[in-house]
Amino acid sequence: MTIAATAIPLSGTQDGTLKYVSVGGLELEAGGFLPEVVLAYETWGRLNADASNAVLVEHALTGSTHVARGESDEEGWWEQLVGPGATIDTDRYFVVSVNIVGGCYGSTGPSSSAPDGKPWGSRFPLVTLRDSTIAEARLADALGIHSWHTVVGGSMGGARALEWAVSYPDRVKRCAVISIGAYSTAEQIAFAQAQTLAIRQDADFKGGDYYGQAAPEAGLALARRIAHITYRSADELDFRFGRNAQGGEAPLQAAALGDRGRYQVESYLDHQGRKLVQRFDANSYIAITEALMSHDITRGRGSLEDALSVATAKFFVASVDSDRLYFPEQSHELAKALPGEVPVHVIEAPIGHDGFLTEIGQLGPQLREAFFG
Structure with a gap:
């Protein structure tokens, strides 16, 4: 028709x-x-x-x-x-x-x-x-x-x-x-599933019915972090960031886990997450990711x-x-x-x-x- x-x-x-x-x-x-x-x-x-x-x-x-x-x-x-x-x-x-x-x-x-x-x-x-x-x-x-x-x-x-x-x-x-x-491939589907699950497990996701309320920004940002690691090579991350600390904060100088400084690569991934949250919808991220999972x-x-x-x-x-x-x-x-x-x-x-x-x-x-x- x-x-x-x-x-x-x-x-x-x-x-x-x-x-x-x-x-x-x-x-x-x-x-x-x-x-x-x-x-x-x-x-x-x-x-x-x-x-x-x-x-x-x-x-x-x-x-x-x-x-x-x-x-x-x-x-x-x-x-x-x-x-x-x-x-x-x-x-x-x-x-x-x-x-x-x-x-x-x-x-x-x-x-x-x-x-x-x-x-x-x-x-x-x-x-x-x-x-x-x-x-x-x-x-x-x-x-x-x-x-x-x-x-x-x-x-x-x-x-x-x-x-x-x-x-x-x-x-x-x-x-x-x-x-x-x-x-x-199975590996690509596995990476994708980890990303969609990061969004779905955000308390603000509300099963996908969050419009008009707080959006699941933390979950979407985490999904982007997972994805971005696969978008960049290990050599590129090592070359740009290595084991360097962010802003002079020594990651190993902390009395408790929650007090440690950050590595530069962590700050970079945080930045990528924030950028996506500003321009993309979490449900759309899931919908399109699952469309790509269907690719065969x-x-x-x-x-x-x-x-x-x-x-x-x-x-x-x-x-x-x-x-x-x-x-x-x-x-x-x-x-x-x-x-x-x-x-x-x-x-x-x-x-x-x-x-x-x-x-x-x-x-x-x-x-x-x-x-x-």
């Missing part, structure tokens, strides 16, 4: 500003139902006459739609890759970025109003990456985009890009999958080779050499199972997984040659 997507008027529709579209009700893979889904998105550039220049950029776990600068001077998270004259040149391509279903940057999520007018909260259903892809396909319909020139993403964004290429093979001509494998391109599709055999896109696969969350071996497994010969490009970065953000410029020449020449 085809469901028409309806644009919601919004003042200010320039590059890099939020827009909204209603994509109707969404039957969910896990059995739930969302009666109306609104997607928030941003665009850059202009769609050409035959809609052949559209590029979808998928954000990572806590990322937003703001990939690059637009009418405002607010810096985007992939400025090295997207913008006028960049590898994905917004003077040539029409770039779209969509906030995932379950998010808190404008798309329908746990903090959105349910039909009864109250926030969804604990009632928000389990949404998988496949569900989100279906919603995004309806957005593409509303924009008049029948197939994407390229779908690209890193980390969870890469998983979303891969799901697009397999779910809608006739709508994806090129697909770039960066710093992610074909599925979430083979689910219901047979072997990995069978699942990928339907894809007709040209693929670009890349990994970060120091990544200890999504190991480079997972990118090699994916590339080997894809149709044809697909090389694995490498981001050389001692930082770890976050290299897909900070060092994405390294892939510029290869991506330009492969997809955007």
Whole structure:
């Protein structure tokens, strides 16, 4: 059944500003139902006459739609890759970025109003990456985009890009999958579970129905600390912080456990936790984390080779050499199972997984040659 997507008027529709579209009700893979889904998105550039220049950029776990600068001077998270004259040149391509279903940057999520007018909260259903892809396909319909020139993403964004290429093979001509494998491993699920449990065990979580009250900030900050350890490499943490004390407070000079000073790395993780609390919703963190836990391109599709055999896109696969969350071996497994010969490009970065953000410029020449020449 085809469901028409309806644009919601919004003042200010320039590059890099939020827009909204209603994509109707969404039957969910896990059995739930969302009666109306609104997607928030941003665009850059202009769609050409035959809609052949559209590029979808998928954000990572806590990322937003703001990939690059637009009418405002607010810096985007992939400025090295997207913008006028960049590898994905917004003077040539029409770039779209969509906030995932379950998010808190404008798309329908746990903090959105349910039909009864109250926030969804604990009632928000389990949404998988496949569900989100279906919603995004309806957005593409509303924009008049029948197939994407390229779908690209890193980390969870890469998983979303891969799901697009397999779910809608006739709508994806090129697909770039960066710093992610074909599925979430048991270890990755374990790290994710520790993060969601940190939030759920916060006394202010209240089963997910905390809106209008104190938010579970301590739990969300702890979840971010756990995640951030996996985003950075051991070498990077050692190089930046070592065993150094914070502010001259000697950690081993204390008569009681609660009186000791702190290590610099502890202060760093505290800072990362505080930053996320200021911009993200705890329920959305759980919803999106569980969507990433669901990532498995083979689910219901047979072997990995069978699942990928339907894809007709040209693929670009890349990994970060120091990544200890999504190991480079997972990118090699994916590339080997894809149709044809697909090389694995490498981001050389001692930082770890976050290299897909900070060092994405390294892939510029290869991506330009492969997809955007």
